[in-house]
Amino acid sequence: KIMMRSSQLLTLLAIRPLSLASGFSPARTSTFLPAHHHASMRSSSSTNLSAASTMKELAEGVLKNPTFPPEWPFSPADFERQDESNDTIFYDQPRLVYHIDDSAVGALTKYYADNLKDGDDVLDICSSWVSHFPKEWKGGNVVGLGMNEYELSQNKQLSSFDVRDLNSEPSFPYEDNSFDKVTCVVSVDYLNQPKEIFEEIARVLRPGGECIISMSNRCFPTKAYRIWLQTNDLEHIFIVGSFFHYSGKFDLATCEDVSPNPGKSDPLFILKAAKKSA
Secondary structure, X not given: OOOOOOOHHHHHHHHOHHHHOOOOOOOOOOOOOOHHHHHHHOOHHHOOOOOHHHHHHHHHHOOOOOOOOOOOOOOHHHHOOOOOOOHHHHOOOOOOOOOOOHHHHHXXXXXXXXXXXXXXXXXXXXXXXXXXXXXXXXXXXXXXXXXXXXXXXXXXXXXXEEEOOOOOOOOOOOOOOOEEEEEEEOOHHHOOOHHHHHHHHHHHEEEEEEXXXXXXXXXXXXXXXXXXXXXXHHHHHHHHHHHHHHHOOEOOOEEEEOOOOOOOOOOOEEEEXXXXXX
């Protein structure tokens, strides 16, 4: 069964019906590798179930009628990292590579094609040289907020961009109610002040606007926070769902498993929540 852990939230998760996912073990993370290495580096949490439909059902059921603790259950230690040096050092060198494999990229772009409307004003946080938006999509004001100026300058889908280390300054340089969508691609596990970040996401979204968080099982392990490295795909969904919940600004988040080739390519889970209208 899912291992019991010190965090109150994860203890709650461990005793939920989701523990039926027997055989799921904490995700084993690794540094990003070239695409030809991916097949041999799959997380056990994505391969232990032979039936892909079972994993999809489990993943999409995590946030259906969840029971969250009444108060923020995380401790500062949950968000500690192996490498606590300034993030500007780590991200100083441009990395013009995909951080998920081509199949997962295709699945994400397809999801965006179905969920972004022409004219949408979009903020892409933790942005870089590519946002994976559909080429045919005609966005409104599309803004990137990221760490590396050169990477951002190469992103042809952005109207503009800003450079900011959100771990040292967890605020957005934008007005309230400025965007229809906020996106974040496989980077929520690096944001070590998630409570503040999700409050900022809500602040800049227009009422009814949506935040779309995509997640896989790859990361730079020295920069991912501790609780992420100690947990598996299903628990990641619950954790990020709780970030929406504790902001108090969003409707209940949902999860969609859009993994293109379960067990053969990178998994992809997309969490979406709308800002409350009132």
